[in-house]
Amino acid sequence: AAGVIQSPRHLIKEKRETATLKCYPIPRHDTVYWYQQGPGQDPQFLISFYEKMQSDKGSIPDRFSAQQFSDYHSELNMSSLELGDSALYFCASSFGAGADEQYFGPGTRLTVT
Amino acid sequence: LAKTTQPISMDSYEGQEVNITCSHNNIATNDYITWYQQFPSQGPRFIIQGYKTKVTNEVASLFIPADRKSSTLSLPRVSLSDTAVYYCLVGELVGEKLTFGTGTRLTIIP
Numbered sequence: 001a002a003g004v005i006q007s008p009r010h011l012i013k014e015k016r017e018t019a020t021l022k023c024y025p026i027p028r029h030d031t032v033y034w035y036q037q038g039p040g041q042d043p044q045f046l047i048s049f050y051e052k053m054q055s056d057k058g059s060i061p062d063r064f065s066a067q068q069f070s071d072y073h074s075e076l077n078m079s080s081l082e083l084g085d086s087a088l089y090f091c092a093s094s095f096g097a098g099a100d101e102q103y104f105g106p107g108t109r110l111t112v113t
Numbered sequence: 114l115a116k117t118t119q120p121i122s123m124d125s126y127e128g129q130e131v132n133i134t135c136s137h138n139n140i141a142t143n144d145y146i147t148w149y150q151q152f153p154s155q156g157p158r159f160i161i162q163g164y165k166t167k168v169t170n171e172v173a174s175l176f177i178p179a180d181r182k183s184s185t186l187s188l189p190r191v192s193l194s195d196t197a198v199y200y201c202l203v204g205e206l207v208g209e210k211l212t213f214g215t216g217t218r219l220t221i222i223p
Contacts, residue, residue: 004156042200042215048210092211101162
């Protein structure tokens, strides 16, 4: 069965650079979530989109922005990267309202040096 | 959002049944209880969800007492591959974000 696809899987950037993470949800899923998991920490919700509109916002820095496109894929744009942004970034998808399960992708490991 | 409390870690031997209890004293009427499993450097994976009484699927059972202030995830006959972090989450459905607390690090010993 098709799963959530994230690219790239690994990314190394320097401080103050920008990064773009991509997420391709499971076909027919219309809701995308982004989570950040720092080393040794629990996943933290960043932002979500439902039908291409932002549906919820968590502890996402102002330096980060995201959007969901017409084909339902989503991109997380990160600017002015800081060392503390080094983390695993997970995208998850679900099918609309009433979804009781989120399907997570394999994650993008971002390292900021 | 209801706060959840779980043991930080647990050890168990292969072949045993493992029960992980989660406390959620402030659970709201519309809240469901969901458990996710996470292996190192992988995304969390849905295990089971319930509202009250008992729910069973092919990998686990979820026991919820009548007052719903706690829940117990039961893993039958664990194997080494069950070594992971297990998260208990409480919240409404309808495309809601997942709020992860501190999960339980389960280690299965051969």
